[in-house]
Amino acid sequence: MKKDSKEVIVKAAIRLFNANGYSGTSIRDIASAAKVNSATIAYHFENKLGLLEYCFMYFFERYIHIIEEQFSHIDHGAKDCLKKISSELLHYQCENIELTSFVYREMSMDSQVCREIMSTYSLKEKYYFQKIFEKGFQRKEFLPHSIPYLFIQYKGLLMMPFINAHYLREVLYIFPNERFFEQKYLKEIYNWIENTLAAKVIEKKEAIL
Amino acid sequence: MKKDSKEVIVKAAIRLFNANGYSGTSIRDIASAAKVNSATIAYHFENKLGLLEYCFMYFFERYIHIIEEQFSHIDHGAKDCLKKISSELLHYQCENIELTSFVYREMSMDSQVCREIMSTYSLKEKYYFQKIFEKGFQRKEFLPHSIPYLFIQYKGLLMMPFINAHYLREVLYIFPNERFFEQKYLKEIYNWIENTLAAKVIEKKEAIL
Amino acid sequence: MKKDSKEVIVKAAIRLFNANGYSGTSIRDIASAAKVNSATIAYHFENKLGLLEYCFMYFFERYIHIIEEQFSHIDHGAKDCLKKISSELLHYQCENIELTSFVYREMSMDSQVCREIMSTYSLKEKYYFQKIFEKGFQRKEFLPHSIPYLFIQYKGLLMMPFINAHYLREVLYIFPNERFFEQKYLKEIYNWIENTLAAKVIEKKEAIL
């Protein structure tokens, strides 16, 4: 008999926010999708913005947690650490495609909430990756390069399939929700780490000499 | 007395759509930003959706035109062709940051309009890039690889700085509107083309020596 | 090359006013149906109300003219005169079903225009019919009866098929535009004139025998 309406609401909200965007989704759409009264949403989340913030937190708390957990094993090597993080984050995103997709899209807007999220989670994230890159440079695991530009590429790799989920499906016939995708795409990321970041090839040439 | 109101409206719409999203922007916001009566927007574009479609066309018509023009010189080599296209597209996007940013974000939504755009422009775009990749494989310019997965990476590189323009500015202190960015980022794309797409072939040859 | 746009506009207006009512029809609907610019309507009729008034005039001028013409032959007998008027009015209405239908409907509204029309045409009409009924009573052609209540019935007979044109078609499968209807319905009106208006007098006479 327990409806656990809060969870039902969040599920519905994620689905609808992903499909129509935050502004394009009305409280009543969510209410009727979750089969609750729209006043119930106000009851649980105070207002529409509260629901958005909850979704952001729900995404970024776990996102940052993954990074923090793996970062603690950085001593095993920067490259391994980065690979592990990539694997875990990709898995996390694949398991939460709609949430990931909608959060990334909404974060591209210049709103109060987004700035607040950036100034906490994005800065934290940047801090950890900076440490990893720096460690990699120190240990000669990574080829020296501008960290921000590397980071753009890395984030691009990680975000792209989720921001453009529809495009992948309709145009490229790649389905990010299938297990096969996760495996194959992880290899691509590893590839990038090996070839662009770690630049084995050059090291090979050096090895030959 | 000629106000050329249509153009003024589009300019204002692009700016506001980028800042607040399509759904988050009201016709009246646009009207007052363009200093016209809101009925004038309906007169020129029928309704709000019409204005969105116009913006999409405005972006994609020129986008596809660039690809088509450069594709005609594919005989000079697939890699050169791809580099030329990348250079031109990056330039086009840098010159139209707001439009690019908003179009890419809005295209990530699952709406009627997006599906229509995809089924025309995205398919065309895919066609040309497929040809380029195939030509590159034939001529041994490119290392054989899954085209769709290469394409995801390439598109990711091209789109990322514009979807996350705010992030670049606020978190990474990279400013996509500055000339310096365009030059530096183009090198990164060239790098990807050389190292990920074409690289190993050459390296292998060297390795043979 | 002559478009005679005024006539085209009136035609379109009558059709649309009949289908959707005066308020339910926009100037632009009419303009696009008549394939003219909406400013052209303003040019010819000053404004929307002017177009309505024109339609009313167009209907009632000819309507009253028919009555006046037949009334001049009242010396041939009130019953014959009434029959002739009924025949001519029914024919006129059948030839202008849409106009008739829409005018009668619109006249049921309590507006400025309607009151003006009533105070001219309806009063004139009433004057003539009153004269005919009175003449009929004098000459013992008609059974004495309250003129207003007779008039309600008579007008009801004459208007009903046009006000409820759709009902006749969809529910009763009677088509007021077909020639057969006009003939058959005229007999019904004659019947009413003979049996309700004139009948009993004769019957009573027979009953006396």
Add this chain to the structure above:
Amino acid sequence: MKKDSKEVIVKAAIRLFNANGYSGTSIRDIASAAKVNSATIAYHFENKLGLLEYCFMYFFERYIHIIEEQFSHIDHGAKDCLKKISSELLHYQCENIELTSFVYREMSMDSQVCREIMSTYSLKEKYYFQKIFEKGFQRKEFLPHSIPYLFIQYKGLLMMPFINAHYLREVLYIFPNERFFEQKYLKEIYNWIENTLAAKVIEKKEAIL
């Protein structure tokens, strides 16, 4: 504190729809007449059309109910049944002049809603009257005649004073809301039933023989 706003809205709507027509009445006119917020109308009736449909139902449900109730006593004779129905319907319409007037006018339009109403209520109504007429023919209570054409006349009698309420008042000085009218007009209908439908006269003549 209970405002019973739904009922208040319907009352106001009927009055205004009658005075200015459905299209000529704005939601805000109704809202301010009913002293509620215009959103309250949307809350109760979804939209303007919903309010119209509600009014139609409100009229026709009771209208059909009267017919059905009286039809159950058809065994007492078709003529008596028809008289009883006429009496009750006339009374019902006199008690709801504005609603009756506006519904009949609006039903003359060729809209989706009207077609739906016709295909339910009008067909039902036709069914019952057809049965009554047929019964009357069988029992020799009524003179044989085309049922549809009889029905046009009968409906015309019943509707006419309400469609043309203004005309009755302004031109004929007959006031459908006064008790006197109902009594007098009912006699006219009875007259029509006796003289046109039952044609007593002929039977009288036969009786003499």
Add this chain to the structure above:
DNA sequence: CATGAATGAGTTTTCATTCAT
């Protein structure tokens, strides 16, 4: 004689929110 551009006022509708229950 006719029109394309533009508009102010007004329309319906939608929305997030509130509040008594």
Add this chain to the structure above:
DNA sequence: GATGAATGAAAACTCATTCAT
């Protein structure tokens, strides 16, 4: 915890009209 009723504000859209050309 949850909701039905109600609302003020604002949204998109429609409309009749004007005016320079």
